[in-house]
Amino acid sequence: MDFELSDDQVALCDGIWDLCQGRFDIDTVRGLAECGGVDRQLWGELADTGVFSLVVPEEDGGVGLGWAEAGLVFEQLGRALVPGPLVGTLLAAEVVDDSVVGLIERTDGPALVEYPDVLDALLVLDGDGVWRVDAAELSVEMAQSVDPLTPVGRVAKLPQGEQVSEGTYGWANRAVFLSSALQVGLAMGARELAVAYAQERQQFGKPIGQFQAVKHKCADMYSREEVARASLYYAGCVMDATMGPGLPAEPGDYLYFHGCTIERGDALGDHEHRELVRAVSGARILAAEAADHNGKDCVQVHGGMGFTWEINAHLYLKRAWALTPCFGSLDRHAERIAEMVGANPLG
Amino acid sequence: MDIRFSAEEIAFRDELRAWLGEVLPTLGDPPDRDDWTARREWDMGWQRKLYDAGYAGINWPSEFGGRGSTPTEHLIFLEETTRMGAPYVGMNFVAQLHAGPTLILEATPEQQVRHLPAMLKGEEVWCQGFSEPNAGSDLASLSTRAIRDGDHYVVTGQKIWTSFGHVADYCELLVRTDQEAPKHRGITWLICPMDLPGIEVRPITTVAGSSEFCEVFFDEVRIPVENRVGDENDGWRVAMVTFSFERGTAFISELLGTMNQLAEMAELARSVPRNGSTAWDDDEIRREIGRLQAEYDALWALTKRVVSQAQRTGMPGPGGSVFKLYYAEVKKRMADLAHRMLERRSLVLAEGSGDEQTGGDMVASRLYVLSLSIAAGTSEIQRNIIGERILGLPKER
Numbered sequence: 121m122d123f124e125l126s127d128d129q130v131a132l133c134d135g136i137w138d139l140c141q142g143r144f145d146i147d148t149v150r151g152l153a154e155c156g157g158v159d160r161q162l163w164g165e166l167a168d169t170g171v172f173s174l175v176v177p178e179e180d181g182g183v184g185l186g187w188a189e190a191g192l193v194f195e196q197l198g199r200a201l202v203p204g205p206l207v208g209t210l211l212a213a214e215v216v217d218d219s220v221v222g223l224i225e226r227t228d229g230p231a232l233v234e235y236p237d238v239l240d241a242l243l244v245l246d247g248d249g250v251w252r253v254d255a256a257e258l259s260v261e262m263a264q265s266v267d268p269l270t271p272v273g274r275v276a277k278l279p280q281g282e283q284v285s286e287g288t289y290g291w292a293n294r295a296v297f298l299s300s301a302l303q304v305g306l307a308m309g310a311r312e313l314a315v316a317y318a319q320e321r322q323q324f325g326k327p328i329g330q331f332q333a334v335k336h337k338c339a340d341m342y343s344r345e346e347v348a349r350a351s352l353y354y355a356g357c358v359m360d361a362t363m364g365p366g367l368p369a370e371p372g373d374y375l376y377f378h379g380c381t382i383e384r385g386d387a388l389g390d391h392e393h394r395e396l397v398r399a400v401s402g403a404r405i406l407a408a409e410a411a412d413h414n415g416k417d418c419v420q421v422h423g424g425m426g427f428t429w430e431i432n433a434h435l436y437l438k439r440a441w442a443l444t445p446c447f448g449s450l451d452r453h454a455e456r457i458a459e460m461v462g463a464n465p466l467g
Numbered sequence: 468m469d470i471r472f473s474a475e476e477i478a479f480r481d482e483l484r485a486w487l488g489e490v491l492p493t494l495g496d497p498p499d500r501d502d503w504t505a506r507r508e509w510d511m512g513w514q515r516k517l518y519d520a521g522y523a524g525i526n527w528p529s530e531f532g533g534r535g536s537t538p539t540e541h542l543i544f545l546e547e548t549t550r551m552g553a554p555y556v557g558m559n560f561v562a563q564l565h566a567g568p569t570l571i572l573e574a575t576p577e578q579q580v581r582h583l584p585a586m587l588k589g590e591e592v593w594c595q596g597f598s599e600p601n602a603g604s605d606l607a608s609l610s611t612r613a614i615r616d617g618d619h620y621v622v623t624g625q626k627i628w629t630s631f632g633h634v635a636d637y638c639e640l641l642v643r644t645d646q647e648a649p650k651h652r653g654i655t656w657l658i659c660p661m662d663l664p665g666i667e668v669r670p671i672t673t674v675a676g677s678s679e680f681c682e683v684f685f686d687e688v689r690i691p692v693e694n695r696v697g698d699e700n701d702g703w704r705v706a707m708v709t710f711s712f713e714r715g716t717a718f719i720s721e722l723l724g725t726m727n728q729l730a731e732m733a734e735l736a737r738s739v740p741r742n743g744s745t746a747w748d749d750d751e752i753r754r755e756i757g758r759l760q761a762e763y764d765a766l767w768a769l770t771k772r773v774v775s776q777a778q779r780t781g782m783p784g785p786g787g788s789v790f791k792l793y794y795a796e797v798k799k800r801m802a803d804l805a806h807r808m809l810e811r812r813s814l815v816l817a818e819g820s821g822d823e824q825t826g827g828d829m830v831a832s833r834l835y836v837l838s839l840s841i842a843a844g845t846s847e848i849q850r851n852i853i854g855e856r857i858l859g860l861p862k863e864r
């Protein structure tokens with residue numbers, strides 16, 4: 121076991137962060153609100169870097185990495201507030217050729233579609249599989265989104281679309297995982313912004329970060345972020361172990377969760393399924409709450425400035441809010457985990 | 468990042484499991500909380516069994532009699548022993564988890580030969596004499612005085628909150644050897660035998676009604692200079708080494724034990740009546756159980772990160788402060804949840820391990836958890852450490 125980032129993984133994070141700072145500086149990101157959240161040129165650069173083909177095997181033209189790495193990349197994208205249907209586009213890479221792809225769960229009645237103006241296609245998940253709906257088929261009435269970087273529109277009824285996959289196993293978990301990764305990044309970005317302000321803003325003749333009320337708030341932001349990050353990375357490793365693609369499966373390649381050994385390459389049995397669900401739902405709760413609390417604390421540390429449109433604090437918070445209600449409420453995730461507590465082999 | 472255990476690690480675990488499976492059924496019932504003689508026998512007896520089976524000092528280097536295992540094997544050891552319900556390290560805590568490791572890094576060969584094998588065999592109970600009535604969070608302001616007299620230090624002063632002070636054979640003692648120097652530079656780390664003339668130990672009763680810690684009074688106690696660990700006036704640095712172990716891996720069994728408790732609580736919830744049904748059918752309660760599990764799983768993952776860092780660098784990473792701060796709060800919530808479930812039955816405090824009917828140790832646990840944000844550096848101090856050392860915010864003074 122070595123649950124620290126490898127040198128390659130560190131280089132991957134640094135590379136993505138450099139790309140974000142070079143191409144998605146905060147002014148550019150704010151500007152994207154004017155063009156539906158996606159600029160095709162910039163989006164193409166993300167695609168060329170391999171952001172959306174991370175988990176596509178090399179022989180199919182992808183980068184051939186695992187979910188753990190996808191989590192690391194999405195964490196950096198969240199930290200930089202990069203907008204757009206990132207989750208849908210990555211997950212779509214294996215089934216469709218479109219370049220800007222949304223993802224939504226089919227529900228009865230009207231749907232709220234994110235980034236409707238810029239989509240090529242929308243993937244719809246339901247009990248029978250995954251369906252591709254051409255963006256041209258959507259009749260959208262724009263709504264005012266809570267998050268300027270997540271435009272949304274109402275669609276009275278989602279078209280049936282054309283089936284692109286029969287199984288949906290793993291889709292929701294993967295979407296939840298990637299959203300959580302973005303949120304860990306948001307929690308980090310908000311904490312960094314708050315700490316920087318606490319160092320520079322002076323009141324009573326000293327930096328406000330010298331006051332414990334502020335310093336301790338920042339420490340709590342960091343703790344939440346670290347705990348959420350640990351749970352996210354763990355979930356990424358569990359996903360790689362249970363549903364690949366990921367590390368090559370070799371004979372004698374064992375996994376060990378909570379006191380039970382499973383062998384890789386086996387069909388996903390009950391135990392692995394439980395591990396997966398528990399890890400992903402756990403990361404979901406911790407990441408969503410870390411992003412929410414850190415967003416609020418970031419506003420608070422900025423005082424009056426924090427309540428302005430000008431300061432970026434609200435962007436972290438609003439993005440965190442936009443990402444939480446997808447594929448199950450936090451309450452639902454908590455209930456899913458509760459079902460597995462008694463079954464924990466540790467007990 | 469690779470959470471998989473290697474073939475050697477799995478072999479190690481299987482062997483350990485087999486041994487635990489044989490030995491645990493022979494142990495009998497654990498002693499009463501207040502029977503200190505029996506508790507000493509129990510804790511030391513278990514340590515001796517570990518020693519005989521080659522599991523003592525699991526992470527100590529083999530040249531000092533340890534098993535020389537990697538941090539990951541140490542983690543497996545703690546996971547398996549907790550999972551299978553082996554005795555907790557108990558009063559061997561200080562010797563095994565921080566005094567021993569400190570001696571390995573800082574002590575003279577004579578001191579090492581004198582103490583390390585005895586610690587491993589379960590022949591020496593150690594305690595930690597750091598805190599004083601006027602030096603808690605501000606530990607460096609401690610004032611227990613040591614005056615050099617030939618080849619002895621003559622020690623006078625008082626320590627407090629000394630866990631297991633009344634049963635300990637030795638104490639890791641911090642004393643002031645230079646009154647004039649800045650406070651961090653006049654401290655010395657001594658090995659103090661607890662049976663020296665002039666030492667008086669008075670147990671203090673805790674909120675839980677137990678006597679886990681003591682006041683220790685020193686009246687001109689003569690401690691040989693050869694008992695000094697590190698240089699005179701270099702004791703603060705040595706104490707920091709001690710702390711890095713105390714805050715590093717020391718909470719692993721605690722966390723795993725807590726996960727076991729949560730599983731018991733989920734069981735209890737299914738049988739406790741509530742609103743005409745059971746507590747389990749109350750969505751709020753079920754969700755809180757799920758959330759607690761998510762947070763413990765995350766802390767377990769964080770622990771694996773800290774251990775992996777230790778594996779690479781040789782020292783536990785700063786994740787220890789984050790862990791301790793976060794864990795204390797989550798565990799308090801779990802104790803509160805037990806009370807919500809038990810309703811009027813939470814009035815009854817039962818001893819020992821889980822009593823199905825009253826949720827016994829869950830009630831006691833609500834008191835015990837109060838110490839988690841105080842002992843080994845309060846939560847406020849942990850937040851200062853994170854804010855200043857990790858985030859680089861300006862120091863208070």
Ligand SMILES: Cc1cc2nc3c(=O)[nH]c(=O)nc-3n(C[C@H](O)[C@H](O)[C@H](O)COP(=O)(O)OP(=O)(O)OC[C@H]3O[C@@H](n4cnc5c(N)ncnc54)[C@H](O)[C@@H]3O)c2cc1C
Pocket residue numbers: 332594595596597598599600602603604605627628629630631680838841842843844845846847848
């Ligand atoms: C169960 C238990 C076992 C223990 N075992 C041992 C042992 O074996 N050996 C040993 O040496 N010690 C032991 N201790 C002592 C423990 O380390 C101290 O209690 C702890 O360091 C706090 O010191 P104090 O009690 O003097 O509280 P104080 O330092 O007086 O603190 C009182 C309150 O003020 C706050 N405070 C203090 N300074 C600051 C600051 N700068 N900023 C913000 N808030 C501050 C604290 O957080 C706390 O809330 C034990 C304590 C407990 C509870």
